[in-house]
């Protein structure tokens with residue numbers, strides 16, 4: 001492990017353009033459940049009942065209650081050393097993009113700036129009628145389901161649900177960041193949900209160096225240049241630590 005961390009450090013120290021892809025695992029040490037695995041959300045809830053356009057049109061209140069529960073969980077949590085290590089690192093490297101599948105907003109709270117949110121944001125409500133997007137941090141909501149401030153129509157979470165497509169500008173921005181980078185870091189994602197799952201492979205095919213940091217091996221680990229298994233909140237601060245120089 002120590003050796004792999006040093007190797008990752010060497011690769012990153014030599015790069016001036018880095019792209020990161022993060023998933024639920026980076027927020028696990030903040031106490032936010034991941035989706036798959038032992039205590040994953042999809043072990044206890046059915047995505048088709050809660051995270052699809054059909055589920056929302058059948059029972060918007062039920063869907064909103066689930067998101068309200070998740071908003072409370074996240075509001076009570078804080079970024080962890082993994083989030084902070086990435087935010088600090090962004091200040092040190094000339095070109096940096098963070099693509100995240102997470103909707104929790106913890107990267108922003110830690111200070112990361114150049115973020116592409118692939119799956120939307122839990123703190124935004126999108127009007128089902130006029131499309132207006134409102135930032136909203138109410139927990140609990142004053143009214144459930146929440147209504148649009150503009151036109152009083154039903155609001156929905158500004159999240160990409162199963163069966164929906166990620167907006168093209170988000171895909172373009174992600175692919176551009178992958179194309180332009182020298183090194184890609186893939187952190188805390190099981191790598192089974194498209195299109196994020198293929199992004200590492202696209203990077204690999206275009207000659208980028210890929211480092212994966214994940215609690216356990218993933219289906220794509222063997223394709224990557226380096227795969228480090230452990231907690232991102234412990235590994236990232238070590239990878240980005242600046243060596244002390246003595247004069």
Ligand code: OAD
Pocket residue numbers: 022023024025026028029034035036037040051101102119160161162187188189190191192193213214215216218230231232233
């Ligand atoms: P998953 O729950 O599928 O995977 C999380 C990964 O993080 C697993 O491989 C864990 O082993 C790993 N992990 C757990 N704790 C970790 C830690 N402390 N440090 C490093 N790794 C850790 O989550 P995602 O891959 O993000 O989409 O899931 C992708 C998408 O599936 C989500 O964005 C969500 C879900 O359905 C939507 O809701 C649209």
